[in-house]
Amino acid sequence: MKLGVFMVLLNNKSFEEALDYVAEKGVKAVEIGSGGNPGAVHCKPDELLADAGKLREFKKAVESRGLTISALSCHGNPLHPQKAIAQESHDDFVKSVQLAQKLDVPVVNTFSGCPGDxxxxxxxxxxxxxxxxxxxxxxxxxxxxxxxxxxxENGKFAADHNVKVGIELHGGFSVHTPGTMLRLREAAGEAIGANLDPSHMWWQGIDPVAAVKILGKHGAIHHFHAKDTLTDTDNMNMNGVTDMHSYAEMQDRAWQFRTVGYGHDMKTWADIISALRLVGYDYVVSIEHEDGLMSVNEGFTKAVHNLQQVMIEEELGEMWWV
Structure with a gap:
């Protein structure tokens, strides 16, 4: 496995400045926003698809720093009942898949979307x-x-472009649990899989280790986000898991996102990483920073430090003791 980062936390920096920053921190892969909610600050699909020279420069900027691109991410709602919103999300997805193929990036991350009534x-x-x-x-x-x-239809479109779809299991969207993920995968094909983020499992009452094993048994983990969640027991008893307080109202929320190690201890994270190895996941663990108590630099730096302690990176080799 490789340690990576979701680059949208550095949207205030130029692409090359952001790459320099994350490379200096010791990560090996970058996940890049290509539309939707993450935005496309560092990656303009229209420009890169239209200009082979810009595409080469983009790839060189990443590779020259010893990095790889783990995924393009365009989280939106292609099933939104307002057609203009749905179309924009769909277009972002299509362009991201086309660009991922040209960049030899194996995964495009997004949401399943959620229709109306x-x-x-x-x-x-x-x-x-x-x-x-x-x-x-x-x-x-x-x-x-x-x-x-x-x-x-769109899982087939991705597969035809040699790209897998990493659907983030996120509340507010139709696919938000291992069960709903497997339901969609069974119906729509194996190009569909999870961009599994433990933070969204914890607040729903799902054990991330169990989620890894359930999805891993079906080869249904295409990408992995590293983000933590902290539960406030008193607020949880007041508001429940579907707490509608703004993420900014941290003193009143039942749960909130934290950087790795600030919601659960490192033994828990070691168990998650070990479960990923157990089910054969050998790809990127991509840090996502959404901690309202820490600056981007501090939250990201601490996540890197904490994950470096528990990452399993080397090939196992022969079990000489068996």
């Missing part, structure tokens, strides 16, 4: 309870009419 809806609708029965009926309609058809 009908073709006439204005906003997404995320059912989280089976009763009243309206919610179960809505969920069936969303999956059968929107989610499966979209990803069956």
């Amino acid at each position: 009908s073709d006439n809806a204005k906003y997404p609708n995320w059912p989280v309870a089976p009763w009243p029965n309206d919610y179960s009926e809505l969920l069936d309609w969303q999956w059968n009419q929107k989610i499966i058809p979209y990803w069956t």
Whole structure:
């Protein structure tokens, strides 16, 4: 496995300045925003697809620093009921897949999206309870009419370009658990897999080690994010896991994102990394910084330091003791 970073934390720096910074910290791979919510500050798909010279310069900037690109990321909502929003997210995905193929990047990360409650809806609708029965009926309609058809077609599009789709299991979107991930993968094909982020498992009450084993058994982990979550017991008892307080209201939230090691101890993170090795994941562990108590520099630096202690990087070799 390699230690990497999701570069959007450095959107205030130029591309080459950001690459220099992360290389100096000792990471080996970069995940680059190519549209959607991460933005496209460091990577302009339209420009790179249209200009072979700019594409070569882009690749050289990464490779000359001893880095690789683990994924392009364009997290959006291609199933949004407002057609303009859905189209923009879809276009970002298509261009990201096309660019990933040209860059020999094996994964494009995104969200599954979430439809509305009908073709006439204005906003997404995320059912989280089976009763009243309206919610179960809505969920069936969303999956059968929107989610499966979209990803069956676009999973094939990605596969035809030799690219895998890393869907981040994130609340507010239709695919947010190992179970929903496997449901989509079974229907839409093996190009579809998870960009697994433990932080989103913890707040849902899912053990990330168990999630790794469940998904890993099916070869369904295409990429991995390293981010932690801290739960505030009192606020959790007040507001529950679906707490709607803003992420900025940290004193009142039931849970909040933290840098690696500040929500769970390093033994827990060692168990996660070991589980990844156990199921055969031998790719990038990409640090994502969304810690509201630390600067980008401090949060990222501490994550690098903490993960370096538990990363398993060398090939196992022969079990001489067996």
